Amino acid sequence: MNDVRMLSGRYEVRELLGRGGMAEVHAGIDTRLGRRVAIKLLRSDLARDPSFHARLKREAQSAASLNHPGIVAVYDSGEQEFVESGGDVVHVPFIVMEYVEGLTLRQVLTEHGRLTVREALDVTAGVLAPLDYSHRNGIVHRDIKPGNVMLTPEGDIKVMDFGIARALEDTGSLTQTQSVVGTAQYLSPEQARGEIVDARSDLYSTACLLYELLVGRPPFVGDSQLAVAYQHVGEDPKAPSHHEPELPPAVDRLLLHALQKDRNDRYQDAHTFREDVLAARDGRPLSIDGDDAATQAFGAVPGALAGGAAGAALGAGAAPGYANPPTEATMAYSQLGEPTQAIDQPPTTNAVTTVLEEDRDEEPEQRSRTWLWVGSALLVLVLAGLGLFVYTMSKEPEVVTFELVDLSDRPADDAEQYLLQEGLRVDREETADDEIAEGNVVSTDPPAGSQVSEGDLIVLYVSTGPDSVEVPDVAGDTESLARQRIGDTGLTAGSNIDENSPDVAAGTVIETRPGAGSTVAKDSTVDLVISTGKVDVPDVLGMTEDEACETLEGEDYQLDCTVEESETADHPAGEVFEQSTEGGGEVSQGSAITITVAQEAPSPSPTPPPAEPTAEVPTFPSIPGPPGDEGDEQGGIQGNSGSDEARDRPGRPDEARDRPGRHGRG
Structure with a gap:
């Protein structure tokens, strides 16, 4: 089952919260609405059994039809295909429920032990309120036990697990011998016998629950489930004070009445049971006390008459266990119960005849007639007083109602203190309001002007201010975590916007739009800017x-x-x-x-400049002079050149000598 991470493409399955007889409960996220939920999944080993499919479906239908703050709400249900290791496909049903923070009463008893008398009675009253609602809507839970009742941190009571609940008019196969369902320690006798159950069966189970909260153990324990079931059918429970002597007598009377074997002898509806639980908590008379007092009073009358004192009628007990056991005459009066028959009894054992025998010396007939009238009148007065007493004790206590004042726009603490002083119970719920200041009362349930009585629950709706919230900073979160955190603040996670980033890992949130810290209207859409990794x-x-x-x-x-x-x-x-x-x-x-x-490219090599042309000097043939007469030769040359340049240039004479012309002329 751990492979199933998403249901119906919407519900993300998270950590395991607990296991039951037929299902596992996980924490989850509704990705469409962004809220936390609890998801109940049928165990994989039971998924092939159609009867368990039917039970889970019945639970969803039963709880979904009930809208009460004390009943865990059901949001959705469905089936998910699960492929087993062998390749077989199994359809696993699931229920999506309200996520409730808190502990079950089983966990409370295990971790903290039994509760105080007031705590136990308050918890039981909290269980009976949703049961009263479900019974009036035709649904019997049939499995009330500590594991199916949750206690929230605020002290609220939540009843859950309608897995074997039935409609009151449904009398199908559950009466068969193989259909006895429930938990043995809390089974009603009719459930143990496999009979048809009704609302009174839930009340018996609730009484077993209260018994365990008070003394730390259920009324019957045994070596096996079957042994416990037999005790429910055939043994009378011990009074809770047998285990905890400090418990008040009213609690004994309350529980022993609620644990009667015959369902006609126990409480007939959850409302009456709850009223007596609150009465026992507050020290008021129980509705069942009138019957007991009347029985004891009637049993005391004949003994009082036999003693000759009408005023002793309330002091001389005739019920078993009293100091003065009943006489035959007492028994006769008790059995007949008709005041007119007392006159017809032989006047030999009552007070009137005793007085007549002592005064025999007076005129017998006159005295007898006189005392007969006196005795009759006295008897009538006594019986009238007893009748008034019985009527007073058996009459339902008068409920005093008063009008609930308007507490709107008053500080919540002041309003709560006022309600508590009036004997009312108070619960708070937060709600946004654009006009009422934060911390003040917006409205009440029931509304102002309603008639309420002591012990009623008043819900104060306290303003949290304008209906706006601050966008959380989810930069650096994964998309899934960011969507969850945005949903937890009352906003809706919108579209993903891809954006490049130099340092934010792919798939990680860069920012939100509107940005973190912005104040926006509740339920607004917040888009996520997601890094592409590029x-x-x-x-x-x-x-x-x-x-x-x-x-x-x-x-x-x-x-x-x-x-x-x-x-x-x-x-x-x-x-x-x-x-x-x-x-x-x-x-x-x-x-x-x-x-x-x-x-930069390298510079090209410089090109050498072209050579200058050299003017060719003409050569002249040398003219020989007279031998030895060089002077003449030179003079002749000079004379021919008309210039002294040749004479001034080095080597020119040799050059001149080599010129053929010059040699040709000599």
Whole structure:
């Protein structure tokens, strides 16, 4: 069953809260409404039995038809397909119920022991109120026990588990021998015998519950369930004071009457039982006390007459256990019960005839007639007084009602104190109101002007202020947890909005819209911004290497920056002119982006300048002079050149000598 995590695509199954005879109860979340619920799932080993399907379905129908604050509400029911390890498909029914914080009475008894008299009677009154409601609506619970009654931290009582409840007019197969259902320690005698049950069976079980709350154990215990069932049928319970002597006598009378074997002899309805429980708590007379007092009074009359004193009628007991046992005449009066027959009895044993015998010396006939009239008158007076006494004791106590005042817009603490002083019980419920200040009473249930009496429950609806709430901060939560927390504040989790983020993990809430801390109307929709786990890539083209890496690795993007250099003459040196992912694209968080930075191209080698053209010097043939006459030769040359340049240039004479022309002319 632990594999079933979602029911009907709506209810999320959470931790196990408890196990019962036929089902497991889990905490859960209604994902559609965002509220906590309790989910009862039929045990997998019973899922193939149609009778258990019917019982769970009956519980859902029974509880859903009842709308009472003391009954755990049923919201929904259905079936879920569950695939077993062997591949078989099993249909498992479930019920979605109100989630109630608190402990069962079984847990309270186990952890804290028996309750005080007042606590036990208050709890029992809290159980009888929803039973009275369910009985009036034709539903008998049939399994009242400590495990099916919850006590909330506020002290409220919740009755749950209508798994074997039946309509009063349903007299089907439950009367068969194999259909005895319930828990043995709290079975009514008619349930133990397999007879048809009615509302009075629930009252017997409630009496067993009260018995255990007072003394710490049920009225009957045994070695087996069957032995306990036999005791319910054939043995009389001991008074609770047998186990706890300090218990008041009224509690003994209350419980022994409620535990009568014959259902006609016990309480006939939950309302009367509850009124007597409250009367025992408050020290008022019980409704059953009138019958007991009348019986004892009638039994005392003949003994009083035999003693010769009318005033001793209330003091001379005739019931078993009293000091003066009844005489034959007493028994005769008690059995006949007719005042006119007392006159016809032989006047030999009563007070009137005794007086007549002592005065025999007077005129017999006259004295006899006189005393007869006196005795008759006295007898009539005594019987009239007894009749008045019986009537007074048997009459239902007069209920004093008064009008409930208007407590609206008064501080809740003041209103509660006033109601308690009036003898009323008080419960509080919170409600939003745009006009009544926070902490003041908005209204009451019953409303102002209603007639109420001592012991009635008054519900104060206390304002929590305007119907608005603050959006919780769910950043960093998963979507499921965020939706639950938003639902718990009275808001509705709306749509998911995907958004890139450099540091929020995928599937995690970044923020809400409206934002955390905003005040919005109750039941407003709050959208969730969810991280995609990706990052937007910025455009760093045209930046320097340092600027680009600072941008990529900064808080806004948190990406790795990888640098490559490339020689280009198209971009200035040091400028980013290329990136591995274009700006505006998306990459996973922490990805590396490669940027390419321009590097200056090398300068070309200088080209040598072209050589200057050299003017060719003409050569002249040398003219030989006279031998040994170099001077003449030189003079001849100078004379021919008309210039002294040749003479001033180094080496020119040799050059001149080598010129053929010059040699040709000599």
